[in-house]
Amino acid sequence: xxxxxxIGVGGALGRMGRAVSGxxxxxxxxxxxxxxxxxxxxxxxxxxxxxxxxxxxxxAVSVVVDFSTGAATAELARAAAQRGGxxxxxxxxxxxxxxxxxxxxxxxxxxxxxSGNYSVGVNVLAGLVEQAARRLGPxxxxxxxxxxxxxxKVDAPSxxxxxLARAAAxxxxxxxxxxxxxxxxxxxxxxxxxAIGFASLRGGGIIGEHSVMFAAEEETLTLSHSAGDRALxxxxxxxxxxxxxxxxxxxxxxxxxxxxxx
Numbered sequence: 001x002x003x004x005x006x007i008g009v010g011g012a013l014g015r016m017g018r019a020v021s022g023x024x025x026x027x028x029x030x031x032x033x034x035x036x037x038x039x040x041x042x043x044x045x046x047x048x049x050x051x052x053x054x055x056x057x058x059x060a061v062s063v064v065v066d067f068s069t070g071a072a073t074a075e076l077a078r079a080a081a082q083r084g085g086x087x088x089x090x091x092x093x094x095x096x097x098x099x100x101x102x103x104x105x106x107x108x109x110x111x112x113x114x115s116g117n118y119s120v121g122v123n124v125l126a127g128l129v130e131q132a133a134r135r136l137g138p139x140x141x142x143x144x145x146x147x148x149x150x151x152x153k154v155d156a157p158s159x160x161x162x163x164l165a166r167a168a169a170x171x172x173x174x175x176x177x178x179x180x181x182x183x184x185x186x187x188x189x190x191x192x193x194x195a196i197g198f199a200s201l202r203g204g205g206i207i208g209e210h211s212v213m214f215a216a217e218e219e220t221l222t223l224s225h226s227a228g229d230r231a232l233x234x235x236x237x238x239x240x241x242x243x244x245x246x247x248x249x250x251x252x253x254x255x256x257x258x259x260x261x262x
Contacts, residue, residue, distance in 0.1 A: 003029075004029060004030065004031045005029060005030050005031065005062055005063065005241070005242060005245055006031050006033035006060060006061045006062055006063075007024060007030055007031070007032060007033065007061050007062065007063045007064070007065060007238075007241050008032075008033060008034040008035065008036065008057035008058070008060065008061040008063070008064040008065070008086070009021050009024070009032065009034075009035045009036075009064070009065050009066075009067075010035075010036055010037070010054070010057075010064055010065070010066035010067070010068050010072065010073075010076055011037055011066055011067040011068030011069070011072065011092070012035035012036060012037045012051060013037045013051075014037070014067055014068065015230065016067035016091060016230060016233060016234065016237075017035070017037070017067050017068070019230045019231060019233070019234040020065050020067065020234045020237055020238065021035060022234070023231065023234045023235060023238055024065075024238060027238060029242070030238065030241070030242070033057070033060045033061045034052045034056060034057035034060050034061060035051055035052065035057070036051055036052055036053060036054045036056075036057050037051060037068070038068070038069075038072055054075075054076065054079065055079065058079060058080060058083055058085075058086060059083075061086050062085075062086050062087065062245050062246075063086050063087045063088070063089060063241040063244060063245050064076065064080070064086055064087075064088050064089070065089040065091070065237050065238070065240075065241050066088060066089065066090050066091065066092060067091040067092060067237075068092050069092060070092055070093075070094055070095040070096055070099040071099060072092070073090055073092040073095065073099065073103065074095070074098070074099035074102035074103065075102075076088065077090075077102045077103045077105075077106035077112070078102055078105075078106065080106055080109075080110050081105065081106035081108075081109040081110055082109075084109060084110065085110055086110070087110055087111040087112070087113075087241075087244045087245060087246075087247065088106070088110060088111070088112045088113070088114075088244075089112075089113045089237055089240045089241050089244060090103060090112060090113065090114040090115075091115065091118060091233070091237055093116055093155055093158060093159030093162075094154065094155025094159070103251075104251060107249060107250055107251035108249055109249055110249055111244045111247040111248060111249055111250055111252065112244075112250070112251050112252065113240040113241075113243070113244045113252045113253065113254070113256070113257060114251060114252075114253060115159075115163070115240070115253050115254040116158070116159025116160045116161075116162055116163035117159060117160040117163055117208075117233070117236075117254070118232075118233045118234075118235075118236030118237045118239075118240060118254060119225070119227065119232050119233060119236055120232075120236060120254075120258060121225050121232075122160055122163070122164075122210065122225050123254045123255060123258060123260065124260075125164065125210070125212075125223060125224075125225045126163055126164055126167040126255075127167070127255075127260060128223055129164050129167045129168050129171065129212045129223055130167040130168065130170050130171040131171065132168075132171065132212075132214060132221065132223065133167070133168040133169070133170075133171030133172050133214075134171040134172065136214050136216075136221070137172075138172060138193055138194035139193065140216050140217075141214045141215065141216050142191060142195075142197075142214070142215045142216075143165075143168050143195075143196045143197070143212065143213070143214055143215075144196075144197045144198070144199065144212070144213045144215065145157065145161045145164050145165045145168070145196065145197070145198050145199070145210070145211070145212050145213075146161075146198075146199045146201075146209075146210070146211045146212075146213065147160065147161040147198075147199070147200055147201070147208075147209065147210045147211075148200075148201035148202070148203070148206050148208075148209040149200075149201070149202055149206050149207075149208055149209075150202070150203070150204060150205050150206050150207065151202050151203055151204060151205075153202060156198075156200035156202070157198045157200050158200070158208070158210070160208065160210050161198060161200070161210060162176070164210060164212050165180065165196050165198070165212075168196055168212060169196060172194070174194070176196065179194055179195050179196050180195070180196055180198070181195045181196065181197040181198065183198065183200075184197070207227040207228065207229070207230060208225075208226075208227035209224075209225075209226050209227070210224065210225050210226075211223065211224035211225075212224070236254065236257075239257060240254065240257045243256075243257045244257075
């Protein structure tokens with residue numbers, strides 16, 4: 001008899017929460033056993049599956065897929081760690097240092113997959129960016145990360161932009177915190193050698209556009225990814241949920257899920 005993986009969805013009333021819930025209902029071997037969201041968020045979708053409390057869902061599932069806010073994610077991580085489960089798949093972005101610390105601490109008690117983007121294509125792109133940055137030295141090549149999203153996105157740069165920038169910094173043997181440029185405004189002076197810059201656009205219903213530009217005096221190389229449907233993120237998050245079920249405690253990412261880790 002084939003076993004079924006019971007999953008829960010946090011941030012269930014958000015755009016990604018709805019996408020994950022819908023895909024989970026259609027996927028073989030996965031059962032959507034519960035959904036929850038913040039008490040102040042109203043469900044106006046007419047969804048047939050009523051919301052549960054967070055603790056009810058934690059007690060009923062093996063994995064929670066969470067696309068909520070940084071604060072809600074941190075509380076979820078603390079609650080899961082205190083219980084010793086379930087495993088978590090975290091897609092929330094824009095976490096503060098304190099919120100990220102809560103997720104990292106929880107990973108010592110439960111298995112956590114955390115990624116700024118659950119697209120297979122984006123994670124392949126990150127690998128290409130790291131390789132390019134390793135070969136295109138900072139004395140000649142400047143790196144800029146460009147991203148565009150819908151008008152409702154509240155954090156910038158996006159989690160995916162940060163994922164790509166970290167890949168570029170890693171390729172050059174640097175920590176992103178040491179080379180990231182603040183958003184430009186006013187008289188900024190000349191661009192520092194080896195810095196990694198960001199540009200963020202917001203408007204309309206753009207799902208997600210990301211490019212990493214390597215610019216030299218004589219030529220420019222651009223690596224990019226375009227998202228056409230949120231289903232691709234939901235599909236990747238469910239793949240992560242299936243992968244992380246039963247894994248030992250630790251902080252994993254999509255490189256682990258996809259088997260790209262060297």
